[in-house]
Amino acid sequence: MSESVAEKIDVKHFYLRRIHSLLGVFPVSIFLVEHMIANAFILKGPEAYNGVINLLRSLPYLIPIEITFIGLPIFLHAVYGIYICYTSSLNLKSYGYAKNWFYFLQRVSGLIALAFIAYHIWDFRIASEVFHFEVNYEAVRRSMRVPWIFSFYVVGLVATMFHFANGLWLFCITWGITIGKKSQRISGIIFSVIGFALFAMALQSIIVVRG
Amino acid sequence: MNQTIKREDIEIKIKRQEGPNSPARWETFSLKYRPGMNVISCLMEIRKKPQTKEGMKTTPVCWEQNCLEEVCGACTMVINGRVRQSCTALVDKLEHPLRIEPMSKFPLVRDLVVNRSSMFESLKKVKAWVPVDGTYDLGPGPRMSPKEAQYRYELSKCMTCGCCLEACPQYNPQSAFIGPAAISQAVLFNAHPTGKRNASERTRSLMVSGGAQDCGNAQNCVQVCPQNIPLTQSIAEMNRDITKELFGFLKE
Incomplete structure (x- = not known):
């Protein structure tokens, strides 16, 4: 076994893993926060929300920005994330500690979030281009009023926000920011609060938009 | 019960x-x-x-x-x-x-x-020792503060029993992850006043496939370690050294 491990050893892999960790925060998490703030304009009514959408859609260099700062980072993070799932194993039955559950949930939530994001991008970004319809308050309302889509969004948001909050906690350890037990506990509390807050914001937006 | x-x-x-x-x-x-x-x-x-x-x-x-x-x-x-x-x-x-x-x-x-010899191989991989060849008298080594000594003592209690690897979900045949024990030993020798001189070598030995970055933080290792070694702290400590090593190019 030790020989096959030695064969596998190469420096490239180290960089890939660290890049995966970095991409999760810069830019994916940053974009997530921006996205939730933009969504929250739903609370200010259709005009305000449509105004934000139109502003974002009228940005210069929109497509390059979307690909460089959203599409590609999520794609690379996801591809490597799937590889991480493959290299993981489960032993919750013997070692049912909270952190071990989080280890499992980080992987499961990543996969659910990926499915959710893929559907979400199709529904609100690609389909509108293909079938030439406008994405606005009305379109979002129509989608969110479909019970299965709404349910899928709630599940997707739970997964995404867990992955986001726990991911930030992991990021701090992977980069050696939080080292000791105490600092990891404190960062855990901080990121839980941020995660719950962002989830509450997102949930409120999709509930309010249903009318 | x-x-x-x-x-x-x-x-x-x-x-x-x-x-x-x-x-x-x-x-x-x-x-x-x-x-x-x-x-x-x-x-x-x-x-x-x-x-x-x-x-x-x-x-x-x-x-x-x-x-x-x-x-x-x-x-x-x-x-x-x-x-x-x-x-x-x-x-x-x-x-x-x-x-x-x-x-x-x-x-x-x-x-x-x-057969736990893979653990010994891992220790060799991270160079978990202080290299002194002993061909001539180097005089007394640098002194260690009681705080340092106490911290290192905790890490030195590792008996290579394998509990941490057995309980680690990231240590498995699909993964090259070296496991908590060897990482913690690298930290132990990096913290040694004489061992420090080779710290970069040990740190770099963990900047490879299966190195410290592959830890998934299930943190079962600290739960099962019979010697209560702060293994997750060691891993994060190594991650910090690696980050510093990573940004070392900025010094050039």
């Missing part, structure tokens, strides 16, 4: 395997209870008369043991689904019937004996 009071017989299920390529099987043994028994003394009892509960004759169970006081790590096995040293696994405190298996993350030798 209120079976702590007097019991007549103890039932022990042991996973048996003649050799690395033989099929595994479970055998059940029944023993007379004696107060103060541990798993090792149960195995010794079975060795005296290797006969299953059903009365079938069998071979004595193979296992490893050495210090019998939880400081050598030789008798590590999976007891009731949890990895630990069998010398400190007291029959009175365990759930019955006892279920004893060899560790699953190491090549099996026979019955409860596994």
Whole structure:
């Protein structure tokens, strides 16, 4: 076994893993926060929300920005994330500690979030281009009023926000920011609060938009 | 768990395997209870008369043991689904019937004996030593502050027993992850006043596939470590050194 491990050893892999960790925060998490703030304009009514959408859609260099700062980072993070799932194993039955559950949930939530994001991008970004319809308050309302889509969004948001909050906690350890037990506990509390807050914001937006 | 009071017989299920390529099987043994028994003394009892509960004759169970006081790590096995040293696994405190298996993350030798040499290979990989060749007198080394000494003492308690690797979900055949033990030892020698000189070498040895970055932070290692070594702290400590090493190019 030790020989096959030695064969596998190469420096490239180290960089890939660290890049995966970095991409999760810069830019994916940053974009997530921006996205939730933009969504929250739903609370200010259709005009305000449509105004934000139109502003974002009228940005210069929109497509390059979307690909460089959203599409590609999520794609690379996801591809490597799937590889991480493959290299993981489960032993919750013997070692049912909270952190071990989080280890499992980080992987499961990543996969659910990926499915959710893929559907979400199709529904609100690609389909509108293909079938030439406008994405606005009305379109979002129509989608969110479909019970299965709404349910899928709630599940997707739970997964995404867990992955986001726990991911930030992991990021701090992977980069050696939080080292000791105490600092990891404190960062855990901080990121839980941020995660719950962002989830509450997102949930409120999709509930309010249903009318 | 209120079976702590007097019991007549103890039932022990042991996973048996003649050799690395033989099929595994479970055998059940029944023993007379004696107060103060541990798993090792149960195995010794079975060795005296290797006969299953059903009365079938069998071979004595193979296992490893050495210090019998939880400081050598030789008798590590999976007891009731949890990895630990069998010398400190007291029959009175365990759930019955006892279920004893060899560790699953190491090549099996026979019955409860596994080959943990991969751990030694890992220590070599991270250069977990202070290189002094001893050809001439270097004089006294630099002094260590009591705080440093205390911190390093905790890490030095590692007995390479393998508990952390057995419990780590990221340490498995699909993954190249080196595991917590070796990372913590690299940290131990990086914190040594003389060992510091080679810190960069050790740190770089963990900037590879299977290095410290592959830790998934399930943090089972700290939960199962019989020596209570702050393994996750060591891993994060190494991650910080690696980050510094990573940004070292900015100095140039």
